[in-house]
Amino acid sequence: MRLGDLYEFVVEKGIKNDPRTARQIKEELRRRRQEFNKLKPKDKAAYDRERFKHPYDDTRILYGNPNLDIKTVIIGIDMEAQELLLADRLNQKQEEIDLVIAHHPEGRAWAGFYNVMYMQEDILNKFGVSPEVSKDLMRERIGEVERAVSPGNHTRSVDVARLLDMPFMCVHTPADNHVTTYLQKLFDKAGPKRLSNVLETLKSIPEYRDAMEKNSGPRILLGDPKKDAGKIFVDMTGGTEGSKRVFARLSQAGVGTIVAMHLDEQHYKIAKTEHINVVIAGHIASDTLGLNLLFDSVTQKEELRIIPCSGFVRVKR
Numbered sequence: 001m002r003l004g005d006l007y008e009f010v011v012e013k014g015i016k017n018d019p020r021t022a023r024q025i026k027e028e029l030r031r032r033r034q035e036f037n038k039l040k041p042k043d044k045a046a047y048d049r050e051r052f053k054h055p056y057d058d059t060r061i062l063y064g065n066p067n068l069d070i071k072t073v074i075i076g077i078d079m080e081a082q083e084l085l086l087a088d089r090l091n092q093k094q095e096e097i098d099l100v101i102a103h104h105p106e107g108r109a110w111a112g113f114y115n116v117m118y119m120q121e122d123i124l125n126k127f128g129v130s131p132e133v134s135k136d137l138m139r140e141r142i143g144e145v146e147r148a149v150s151p152g153n154h155t156r157s158v159d160v161a162r163l164l165d166m167p168f169m170c171v172h173t174p175a176d177n178h179v180t181t182y183l184q185k186l187f188d189k190a191g192p193k194r195l196s197n198v199l200e201t202l203k204s205i206p207e208y209r210d211a212m213e214k215n216s217g218p219r220i221l222l223g224d225p226k227k228d229a230g231k232i233f234v235d236m237t238g239g240t241e242g243s244k245r246v247f248a249r250l251s252q253a254g255v256g257t258i259v260a261m262h263l264d265e266q267h268y269k270i271a272k273t274e275h276i277n278v279v280i281a282g283h284i285a286s287d288t289l290g291l292n293l294l295f296d297s298v299t300q301k302e303e304l305r306i307i308p309c310s311g312f313v314r315v316k317r
Contacts, residue, residue: 001302003099003167004066011054013297014174017181018055019237020122028055028118048108051115056173058105058113058239062158064167068098071303075101075295076310077287079168080157083310088164090307097307100161102170103287107158109170113239114145116173120238124246127233128253137243145240171294176237179290183259183281184234196225198232198257198279206315207292211285218285221263223277230256230277236286241267247274261286284311292317 001009018025032051039047051057072095074087079102087097105113117138124134161168183202192198202208202218211217233255235242241260244267250258257277271278292315298304299316308314 001070001298001304002066003061003064003068003070003169006070006099006298006302007059007061007066007169009298009301010171010174010294011056011059013294014056014059014171014177015054017174017177017293018119019126019177019180019184020119024122025055048112055116055119057115058109058170058172059174060105060107060109060170062107062109062168062170063161064099064169068167070098070167072097072305072307073099073101074307074309075103075291075314076308076312077103077284077291078310079103079170080106081160084157084160084164084166084168086309087166095307097166099167099169102157102168103172103175103291103312105170105172106168107155107170109172110152111149111154113172114142114149115239117142117145117239117242119173120242123235123238124242124249127231127250127255129246129249133249134246137246137249140245141241141243171291173237173239175287175290175294177290178293179286180234180237182289182293183236184232187232187234187259192229192232194225195220195223195227195229195257195277195279198229198259199225202259202279202281205289207285207289207313208282210288210313210315211282216282216284218279218281221268221278221280222272223257223279227277228256230254232257232259235260236281236290244270247271247276251276288312288315 074097079100087100091097121134121138125131192201208218231254235258251274259279262283296317
């Protein structure tokens with residue numbers, strides 16, 4: 001499989017598993033084109049035209065020739081300078097790694113990853129939050145994340161890849177879409193009555209069982225195990241955590257339980273006051289599940305040797 005083909009395939013599968021409709025995705029791409037048309041010539045010259053092709057700013061080929069033939073990849077949740085050096089060292093030991101794949105974005109994909117957060121507006125609409133409210137809440141939160149990300153040394157790991165001549169790619173939201181859609185369908189079908197049942201459903205999944213052995217498995221963050229779960233919202237895609245003010249709106253819209261990868265302290269304190277259950281599935285385990293589902297599709301299409309690394313554990317289905 002060529003590097004460019006692999007990239008296009010994971011994007012295609014990400015779109016297929018996106019919680020939004022095809023119409024909503026096309027509308028986002030249309031808005032980007034309109035945004036571009038309003039730019040001045042110098043800004044147009046710097047614009048990432050890859051944004052016209054798909055909505056995942058956090059997924060890119062960071063370094064490497066798209067025509068490169070890929071047979072062996074090393075995949076991890078966080079792949080930075082040390083993991084790139086590891087791949088280079090393993091190649092010295094005859095591993096013949098062709099590509100390093102990170103889940104969390106690096107380089108320009110990290111610098112602009114907040115742009116994928118706009119998809120949360122449509123997801124919130126789907127769960128009963130009005131378009132006006134979801135837009136207001138998310139624009140505020142996206143601004144917070146953009147300001148937090150902007151000072152970073154975004155090209156650090158990509159510079160290492162270039163100096164090592166090591167092809168490098170990151171796949172974030174397409175994998176997160178997989179875990180979100182997979183778990184949402186699972187809970188919708190199973191209809192767990194209580195929070196304890198939600199927890200047991202997660203614990204039946206290999207990636208979460210593995211996390212339990214590593215002391216990072218699923219747990220109830222807010223709520224009692226005997227409490228009714230109600231309507232379940234799997235909140236695991238869209239870049240990072242959404243607005244801190246969304247919990248009251250979700251509760252009013254009839255959501256009883258949020259199943260998330262993680263919840264920071266500020267979000268936790270506000271959620272605690274809004275009488276909504278929160279189950280934390282686990283960050284790295286959820287990322288791993290999403291990657292496994294995605295790369296099951298890849299390996300069904302083409303033979304690919306995968307070396308797991310940096311928190312990623314390969315589970316085939």
